[in-house]
Each structure stands twice: as structure tokens, then as C-alpha cells.
Amino acid sequence: MIRFDNSYAKLPERMFARTLPARAPAPRLIAVNDGLAARLGIDAGWLEGPGGVDMIAGRALPEGADPLAMAYAGHQFGNFVPQLGDGRAVLLGEIVAPDGARFDLQLKGAGRTVFSRGGDGLAALGPVLREFLVSEFMHAAGVPTTRTLGAVLTGAEVMREAPLQGAVLARVAASHIRVGTFEYFAVRRDLEAIEALLEQVRARHFPSAGSPLEVLDAAIAAQAETIAHWMALGFIHGVMNTDNMALSGETIDYGPCAFMDGFAPGKVFSSIDHAGRYAYDRQPQIAVWNLAQFASCLIPLMGEENQAIRAATDAVHGFPARFEAARAARFARKLGLPCDQAAGRADTLLDLMARHEADFTATFSALTADEDTGLEEDDAFREWRRDWEAQGPDRAVMAQANPLRIPRNHRIEEVIAAGYAGDLGPFRALLGAVSAPFEARAEWDEYADPPLPRQIVRRTFCGT
Ligand code: AMP
Ligand code: MG
Numbered sequence: 001m002i003r004f005d006n007s008y009a010k011l012p013e014r015m016f017a018r019t020l021p022a023r024a025p026a027p028r029l030i031a032v033n034d035g036l037a038a039r040l041g042i043d044a045g046w047l048e049g050p051g052g053v054d055m056i057a058g059r060a061l062p063e064g065a066d067p068l069a070m071a072y073a074g075h076q077f078g079n080f081v082p083q084l085g086d087g088r089a090v091l092l093g094e095i096v097a098p099d100g101a102r103f104d105l106q107l108k109g110a111g112r113t114v115f116s117r118g119g120d121g122l123a124a125l126g127p128v129l130r131e132f133l134v135s136e137f138m139h140a141a142g143v144p145t146t147r148t149l150g151a152v153l154t155g156a157e158v159m160r161e162a163p164l165q166g167a168v169l170a171r172v173a174a175s176h177i178r179v180g181t182f183e184y185f186a187v188r189r190d191l192e193a194i195e196a197l198l199e200q201v202r203a204r205h206f207p208s209a210g211s212p213l214e215v216l217d218a219a220i221a222a223q224a225e226t227i228a229h230w231m232a233l234g235f236i237h238g239v240m241n242t243d244n245m246a247l248s249g250e251t252i253d254y255g256p257c258a259f260m261d262g263f264a265p266g267k268v269f270s271s272i273d274h275a276g277r278y279a280y281d282r283q284p285q286i287a288v289w290n291l292a293q294f295a296s297c298l299i300p301l302m303g304e305e306n307q308a309i310r311a312a313t314d315a316v317h318g319f320p321a322r323f324e325a326a327r328a329a330r331f332a333r334k335l336g337l338p339c340d341q342a343a344g345r346a347d348t349l350l351d352l353m354a355r356h357e358a359d360f361t362a363t364f365s366a367l368t369a370d371e372d373t374g375l376e377e378d379d380a381f382r383e384w385r386r387d388w389e390a391q392g393p394d395r396a397v398m399a400q401a402n403p404l405r406i407p408r409n410h411r412i413e414e415v416i417a418a419g420y421a422g423d424l425g426p427f428r429a430l431l432g433a434v435s436a437p438f439e440a441r442a443e444w445d446e447y448a449d450p451p452l453p454r455q456i457v458r459r460t461f462c463g464t
Pocket of ligand 1: 084085086087088089115116117118119120121122123239243244253255462
């Protein structure tokens with residue numbers, strides 16, 4: 001049914017712990033992802049039937065699966081934690097798609113593992129719906145991201161502040177190797193493991209890279225692209241700890257993430273990010289910080305130490321230029337202009353938007369559609385707009401760069417509340433609307449609307 005391989009399970013035993021997923025007592029399907037199933041060569045009909053549901057629910061292992069929990073460490077808000085690991089996720093194995101591409105399939109919320117520490121290893125319905133929506137939107141918008149193959153209710157309760165319905169999300173990733181995975185072995189001075197990991201990263205993500213330095217460079221370039229794309233969508237990851245940065249460059253771990261409504265460069269949503277470490281406009285700096293941790297892990301593999309340190313440092317210092325170029329290209333597309341014409345104009349626009357806390361998504365889609373942005377009263381804005389129009393912006397390009405809809409925070413909260421009340425209809429409708437974010441359709445119009453003042457979400461929670 002599914003072609004499984006397990007290259008990670010063939011690595012040295014100390015790099016993971018073999019773990020069976022917990023069996024959900026009474027699973028019920030939330031949704032499956034037909035498009036992703038097709039990409040992976042999985043029959044969507046099977047996936048949404050009892051066989052697929054039982055697989056996501058941990059009740060039936062697919063043939064060839066060799067489930068495990070990965071070991072990793074991580075800097076959480078700057079503090080090093082030498083052991084984290086998959087505490088509520090089990091990697092079933094790697095699916096080899098019909099075209100030969102390899103993808104991890106992981107069950108998130110599949111029970112305790114040796115890495116669970118005090119946690120229960122479970123996930124509640126709310127965070128599962130949030131991750132499903134946001135990851136599939138990100139994919140549809142073209143951002144490298146882990147994806148969601150499907151999700152089920154477990155039929156069991158999860159204790160949080162109150163008892164909540166439990167759920168499992170089947171996450172698909174190019175790999176789940178994180179900066180924190182390297183840190184786990186670096187702090188243990190386990191060079192053999194670091195070499196094995198690096199070879200996985202090279203083979204799976206950057207096959208044209210040769211030396212460790214080339215892999216480092218490629219990982220830095222991938223991260224710069226991804227974060228520039230976040231910035232162009234008003235996305236705030238919220239918890240950019242090194243254990244939540246995948247070396248593939250895919251966005252991973254949709255916890256307290258949020259999209260900005262009103263534009264405020266220093267915006268923070270996460271209830272636990274008191275210092276604003278992971279604010280919108282700090283994300284590129286944090287990426288550098290995280291990549292510096294990754295680079296440090298590779299130094300022992302990079303030859304003579306002083307030279308290695310110099311080369312690794314130079315590579316990390318290459319991030320800002322790569323990021324700025326990627327960001328400039330993204331915002332140029334958002335304005336429908338060539339890069340050289342867009343540069344200053346984008347920043348002026350963002351300043352004006354910040355002054356009015358203009359809705360990030362709606363402002364760009366109004367410009368795309370040649371409509372009122374709500375900023376027209378501002379003389380400086382009118383002048384900016386006249387000058388921009390005079391450049392002859394390409395609206396077809398803009399329409400591919402400026403989504404009509406994002407998974408807005410108030411909408412996500414609405415569908416989660418409905419889901420807990422037993423109605424997954426609103427979730428499915430929103431999933432459809434954000435999975436085709438550039439496509440205009442009357443039935444989806446309402447999802448484009450910014451929140452009313454009483455609907456504005458100001459705080460998000462890990463909620464796991
Ligand atoms: P996160 O903040 O989601 O990136 O998770 C950080 C660490 O906490 C990871 O090692 C997770 O596996 C672990 N963790 C988070 N929630 C739970 C849970 N409910 N049970 C066990 N471990 C958890
Ligand atoms: Mg995490």
C-alpha cells in the first residue's frame with residue numbers, strides 16, 4: 001500500500017528510541033489530504049477508510065514501518081536543554097513517493113516516549129486543527145513546510161486546563177532533522193553521530209553539496225528563503241527554538257504561530273514569549289543565532305579548528321545578505337515591480353502601513369485588485385500609491401504573491417471552538433479556503449475579511 005523505508009532507523013541505536021505509537025481507543029477521521037496522498041502515491045480512498053484511519057490512530061502499522069522517537073536537544077528561548085527529543089511524536093518511517101522522493105511520516109500526539117519527560121505525549125484537537133490549517137496554507141502559498149497527511153480524533157480525553165478531546169496529526173516532512181538534533185550529539189562529543197546526521201541532511205536535502213561547509217551554506221540559503229517568505233506573508237512562527245528549526249528549510253512546529261492582521265513590525269503573539277525574542281521583525285536575527293548553533297556543531301568535521309571556525313563564521317555571516325535578497329525579491333513580487341524599482345518603495349509602504357496598523361494581507365490584496373486600501377486618507381500614502389502606479393506594476397505577478405486569504409487567527413479560533421463542540425464543518429470549509437489562497441471564489445470571500453475589533457486575537461498559546 002505504502003512504500004516504506006527506514007534510513008533513520010538504520011543509524012546507530014543511540015540516535016533514537018524504537019517506540020510504538022499508542023493505539024487510539026476509538027478513532028474518528030477529522031480529514032485527509034487527498035492532494036498530498038496523491039503526491040506520496042497513497043490511495044486517498046484507502047487513507048480515509050478504516051485502514052488509513054487505523055494507521056493515523058496508531059492501531060495498524062503500515063508494512064515496513066520501523067517506528068521510533070528521535071533524540072534531539074535544543075536551545076529554548078536561548079537556554080540550552082541537552083535532551084528534548086520526540087516526546088509526543090513517533091516517526092513511522094520514510095515514504096518513498098512514486099518519483100523516488102523520500103518523506104518522513106510522523107504521528108504527532110501518539111503517546112509517551114522515552115523523551116516525554118513530564119508530558120503525556122498527547123495532542124488536543126485544537127492544536128491539531130491549527131497545524132493542519134496553517135501548514136497546508138503555507139504549502140499552498142509556496143512556503144517550504146512540513147505538511148499534514150490527515151488527522152483523527154482519538155476518542156480519548158487529554159487533560160489540559162480542562163479535559164479536551166485528543167487527536168493525532170500525521171505530519172509529513174522532508175525530514176525531521178533539526179538544528180537541535182545536531183546539538184544533541186555535539187554536546188555529547190559524538191562525532192560519529194554528527195557525521196551520520198550530516199550525511200542524511202546532505203543526501204536528503206542538499207545532494208549537490210559535497211563538504212560539510214557546502215551543506216552548511218546550503219542550509220543557510222534554504223533558511224534565508226523560508227524566513228523571507230514568512231516575512232512576506234506576515235507570519236510569526238512564535239517559537240523559533242533550535243529544536244524547531246528543520247535543516248531542510250521547511251517550516252516546522254506550528255504551536256503559537258500567527259499571521260499578523262494589523263501590521264506592527266515588533267508584533268508578538270505567543271503568551272510565553274515575554275521578551276519578544278521571536279517577534280516578527282526579529283525572525284531573521286534569530287535564524288542567524290540558530291544557524292550559528294548549527295555551524296558550531298559542524299566545526300569538528302571541518303578540518304583545522306581555527307580555519308574551520310573562520311569558514312563557519314563566514315558562512316553564518318552570509319545569512320543577512322541572502323535573506324535581504326530573498327526578502328527584496330518577495331516584496332518586489334508583492335508590488336509587481338522589478339527588484340530595483342521595488343526596494344525603497346516596499347519599505348516606505350511598510351512604514352505607512354505600520355503607522356496605521358493597516359491589515360497586512362488586505363492591504364496587499366487591495367493594491368493587487370486596484371481597490372481602496374483604507375489608507376487613502378493619508379496624503380503620504382496617496383503620494384506613494386501614485387508613484388507606485390506610475391511604475392506600471394504587473395498585477396498578474398502580484399496576484400500570485402499576495403494571497404486573498406490567510407488562516408486568520410480569529411477564524412482558526414472559531415473553527416477550533418466548533419470542532420470541540422462536535423462540528424468539523426467550519427474546519428473543513430476553512431481548510432478548503434486557505435488551501436487555494438490565490439483563487440477568488442465568492443463562497444470564500446468572507447474569509448478575506450480582517451477581524452472586527454471584538455474578534456482580534458492578541459495572544460496565542462502552545463496549547464499542547
Ligand atoms: P515544542 O514546544 O512543541 O517544540 O516541544 C518542545 C519539547 O517538548 C519537545 O521535546 C516535545 O516532544 C516536548 N513536548 C511538548 N508537548 C509534550 C507532551 N504533551 N508530552 C510530551 N512531550 C511534549
Ligand atoms: Mg518542537
